[in-house]
Amino acid sequence: MALTGLQIYKLLPQTNCKECGFPTCLAFAMKLAAKQAELSACPYVSEEAKAQLDAAAAPPIRLVSVEGPGHKVEVGNETVIFRHEKTFYHPPGLFLRV
Structure with a gap:
């Protein structure tokens, strides 16, 4: 089942580093939910969060x-x-x- 932007946001590091190209982690999460961004753009996401997001996107x-x-x-x-x-x-x- 697809996750919402807020559910994805809870799994992100929430550092707002802007290294992904978005101003905040919430904006990045919303783009991930809309399938307009790739998770690999975030350099600080944990392996556990990657596994959970990959399983949800399958x-x-x-x-x-x-x-x-x-x-x-x-x-x-x-x-x-x-x-x-x-x-x-x-x-x-x-x-x-x-």
């Missing part, structure tokens, strides 16, 4: 690969439920057993 459904003779379909690994929210990178396949 897609809720793991990638599943189904292979047949000469064909492979990958399903899952999506961060959105509806196509209009972003896009599906692995659209569902149709299987028919004859």
Whole structure:
């Protein structure tokens, strides 16, 4: 599940050092929540916070690969439920057993 900017802010060092390119850690957290910044821009974030933020940013459904003779379909690994929210990178396949 995606974290809000305030939840991300609580995991940041809250030093307001501006080394990430944003004036405050709260502004950086809001950009992280909107997926407009990368966590690697903060040089002072702890390893524990990195692990928590990476786990929260992971897609809720793991990638599943189904292979047949000469064909492979990958399903899952999506961060959105509806196509209009972003896009599906692995659209569902149709299987028919004859």
